Amino acid sequence: MEPRFLTPLTAEEQRAYGLSNPAPMAMADRVRFSEIDILQHVNNKAYLDWFEALRVNYYNSHFRHHFNGEEPRHVVRNADIHYLREMVLGETYITTARVLSFRRTSYVLEQQIWSGDLRASMVGVMVFRTADGSAGYPIPESLTQQFVDVDGATQAG
Numbered sequence: 001m002e003p004r005f006l007t008p009l010t011a012e013e014q015r016a017y018g019l020s021n022p023a024p025m026a027m028a029d030r031v032r033f034s035e036i037d038i039l040q041h042v043n044n045k046a047y048l049d050w051f052e053a054l055r056v057n058y059y060n061s062h063f064r065h066h067f068n069g070e071e072p073r074h075v076v077r078n079a080d081i082h083y084l085r086e087m088v089l090g091e092t093y094i095t096t097a098r099v100l101s102f103r104r105t106s107y108v109l110e111q112q113i114w115s116g117d118l119r120a121s122m123v124g125v126m127v128f129r130t131a132d133g134s135a136g137y138p139i140p141e142s143l144t145q146q147f148v149d150v151d152g153a154t155q156a157g
Helices: 011-016 044-066 141-151
Strands: 025-030 073-083 092-102 106-115 117-129
Touching (some): 044 073, 044 106, 044 117, 044 141
Antiparallel strands (some): 025 092
């Protein structure tokens, strides 16, 4: 059975596709021809695109409503990516996202790509900045509470 593509997957759907620890956000898709390199494997850039696409969807569906007035900038400060196993044309995969920890203006996001087993992972520091980018923007309490309740995140330092 194929997963629902480009639609958030429930915890039950994630478990059905072999993810033992369902994430707050997960979506399935399939490797396209345009994502293949000369060696007939997925190009490393494609993984970054997949992570970004899910991160934007996660932000829009789970974070955005916590901000009133002018929204802050939401930027990637750094990202540590591990490519674990190659992927090929037509392969179905699931990309996941969860917040691991947070501080006053930033949080650590873990993302993974699964296709039977873990294929790639990314841990990144995401930072909220004021709309003009001049200063850090404190994460609203309602959002940090969501990080704890939904993602299982912890407050750091």
